[in-house]
């Protein structure tokens with residue numbers, strides 16, 4: 118038996134840092150919107166305890182890959198002794214602030230839960246996922262959401278399902294390094310969900326732009342088309358749009374910039390629609 122499932126990206130439509138816990142983790146208020154664009158994973162049952170992933174991700178050892186870590190976590194938690202051959206079609210830029218690794222982990226948890234017939238609840242899978250990364254639970258639950266705490270307290274939210282252009286200027290940004298920066302603002306006042314939706318700024322943006330001129334440049338360029346901002350800790354920047362025609366036009370302009378300017382040769386972009394329900398959950402419901 119084999120299962121092919123999507124691992125969608127997310128955007129942080131706003132991101133405020135409201136404090137810091139004693140263990141160093143930051144208290145956040147953020148709005149996650151899921152996208153209809155992402156990686157694809159295929160899970161095939163394997164005999165014995167075999168667990169493999171192809172192809173390998175450049176620069177990531179197999180035992181560090183969040184897909185393998187999620188599979189092993191599931192086996193440890195349940196005592197299950199089944200195997201799987203997993204293949205990955207990677208489209209999402211790594212270190213982009215669009216949650217590629219976290220989404221891969223969530224798709225693995227849900228995919229193997231189905232393939233190995235473990236019957237764990239979304240609640241349990243979200244708790245397991247939180248031990249792999251702060252962004253995993255939102256992908257496990259599969260709803261666009263307002264998040265608080267360190268990102269684990271989720272309230273599902275309906276957002277306009279508009280098109281976005283997402284631009285990755287090149288640099289991979291380390292989430293850990295951004296959160297470790299001494300000059301990161303950490304005292305933004307807590308807001309209600311409705312107030313937060315009216316303050317769509319990202320507290321990481323200023324220091325990320327100061328440390329990465331290429332991201333600063335891409336954000337300034339994209340801002341000429343609309344209210345562009347950084348997602349998560351970057352490096353992707355994005356802009357909500359009113360039509361696909363507009364998005365196609367900006368995509369063409371990005372291609373021109375890449376051809377015309379050597380400092381913009383690294384630019385990569387995609388168009389995606391915002392979604393309220395994850396395509397992963399829609400695909401799993403079809404499987405039954």
Ligand SMILES: C[C@](O)(CO)[C@H](O)COP(=O)(O)OP(=O)(O)OC[C@H]1O[C@@H](n2ccc(N)nc2=O)[C@H](O)[C@@H]1O
Nearest residue numbers: 141142143219250251252253267268292293296349350
């Ligand atoms: C910034 C966001 O992308 C917003 O969606 C996430 O909160 C980050 O989630 P993530 O990439 O899954 O991050 P994790 O792998 O859990 O954490 C990476 C590192 O970021 C820091 N970190 C992360 C989340 C958080 N609320 N406070 C933190 O200080 C910690 O140093 C941690 O070691």
Ligand SMILES: Nc1ncnc2c1ncn2[C@@H]1O[C@H](COP(=O)(O)OP(=O)(O)OP(=O)(O)O)[C@@H](O)[C@H]1O
Nearest residue numbers: 182183211212213214215216217218219221252349
């Ligand atoms: N399957 C995976 N896909 C992507 N990255 C992975 C994976 N497994 C491990 N990683 C590691 O996780 C790091 C962060 O990757 P990811 O694509 O999740 O970043 P991100 O989009 O910035 O995430 P976030 O928005 O959750 O902070 C990568 O640089 C890589 O070292």
